[in-house]
Amino acid sequence: MRMGKAMLAAGRGLVLSVLTLVVSVALFTVTVVSLSLIPIGVGLFTTPALLRVVRRYADYRRRLTGRWGGLTVPSPYRPLPADPPSGLKGQPKLCFLLLNDPATWRDLLWLLVDQLAGGLLAAVPPGLILQGLFGSVLAAGVWKPIVDADGTYWYEFLPIDSQSDANLAAGLGAVFIAIGLFFGPAILNANFRMSRALLAPTPKMVLAARVERLTETRHNAVDTSAAELRRIERDLHDGAQARLVAMGMSLGAIEALIEKDPAKAKQMVAAARTNSAEALAELRDLVRGIHPPVLAERGLGDAVKALALRMQLRVEVGVELPGRFPEPVESAAYFAVSEILTNAAKHSGADQAWLDVSYEAGALRITVTDDGQGGADLSAGSGLRGIERRLGAFDGILAVRSPIGGPTMVTMEIPCAPTALKG
Known part of the structure; x- marks a missing residue:
């Protein structure tokens, strides 16, 4: 189980070192060149696209850190407007929006550190194992044609010009393999922790996002409350209030008819009773809609x-x-x-x-x-x-x-x- 975990760490380290050597170096170099071209205007149009590629790559590495390193790395970017600038004319504005996000500069710092320290950390476990395996290959007889062609061959600090020297190289290679397997997971975890430190939002960024979120939800709560008040007002005006007004008019008519036409007044009293029951039901429904009992x-x-x-x-x-x-x-x-x-x-x-x-x-x-x-x-x-x-x-x-x-x-x-x- 431990051996399998060590070999898996070595394989992952090899993948990360290749990613660093190919993608991190290329993205950092091209993005820095694009940023340097902003003063002459060219960078205003090339930088937004490059920064979006950087963000996608950084998000991929965040997910990789979560899957392989077990470390959660939240995305730190500020949300872009609902209708972000588009087209050729909108690129300069989009460029400044992206550059004003502190996470953009942290991504660039991470790319720089990743290609210097991150790639080295990722390459150590597979490098030690591969170097150790090469020592074993030397002991298998490969040392002889190498020495015949170029003279004494140095394997690390050991000069190889005989089989006994090659056997010593194999022993040293075994030590390299053991170190790579034993310390490989810890070394790779150091790479993941370094990535999280640079790719995760800082406390200041978290606080700023929290304040922005609270501001937005406060406005939404105010709007929701206002809409709810308008709904209650509309329901009262169109429902219970209208019925109560009709009841008032009916009672006035009943008062005038109660002596002249008692039968008609009796019918109107029955209708008013029905309206009062319906008005009460509507008020109960309205109260239930505000806060159910x-x-x-x-x-x-x-x-x-x-x-x-x-x-x-x-x-x-x-x-x-x-x-x-x-x-x-x-x-x-x-x-x-x-x-x-x-x-x-x-x-x-x-x-x-x-x-x-x-x-x-x-x-x-x-x-x-x-x-x-x-x-x-x-x-x-x-x-x-x-x-x-x-x-x-x-x-x-x-x-x-x-x-x-x-x-x-x-x-x-x-x-x-x-x-x-x-x-």
Whole structure:
């Protein structure tokens, strides 16, 4: 097992050293030349394309560091505008956008260090093994034609001009192989740690991204709240308010008719009673849309179970929660589930859905799966984008997997902590 791991490290080191020698050196050289041409204008048009290639290569090395080194390396780049500059005229603006990102310069620093130190670290394990194998080859008789052609041959610090000398070279080669196999994984891990140190975002970059994210989610929360207030105002104006106004007019007419035409007044009283019941039902629906009573009284688990019972499609619900959570978190999660289940019932053609709600690793995790036709796209629909904005106010995330033909799986995570545990 240890031997296999050592040989795997040597093979990976060989791949990394070739990548460094071919790709890192070439990219660094060409990019630096392009940057030097910016003052005369040529670099404004060549640099954006080169920097994008550098980013793709750096992202590839980040993934390689994760797969081979077991070290997570997040992407540090600032997001480009939703509609980035394009075309020939947009290249200078795009160039300055990329150059203003600190991650661009860290990528270039990494390319420089990678070709100097990284390539050396990666080449040591396979180099030692290959050099050791060559010592064994010398002892097999290869030393004789070499010495006959060029005289004494030096294998490291050993002069080779006889079989006994070649046998010593084989022994030294065995030492090289042992060192390469024993220390190879640790040496390669040093390469991965060096890459992570330069390719991962710095604390300052993480803080800047965090501030930008919070600013964006704050604006989204304000916009969502304003839209919700407009919806409540519209529902009150078109629904309960209109009915109450009609009831007021009916009561005025009843007051005038109660002595002249008691029968007609009685009919109008019955109609007013019906309108009052409908107005009350609309107000209850409106209140339920703002904050369902079952959510306030029983918590998220019972609220989503009650919600599932009202859906047009069958919903299997699994809930494993340690207790209650902050009211804003429960509300956001509840309405997100409501929106997703409603979309599944209306648009997916699904017959059944599965809802799982749990709390894992400091986050509320919700998964909704349906057996519909699939094709849901986070970037295309306003409904899913609205859910993403709602969750973003709590640093939550939304992931959608919906291949054509189904099934669709929507996963949500909201970082939070329980406010009250189950008794």
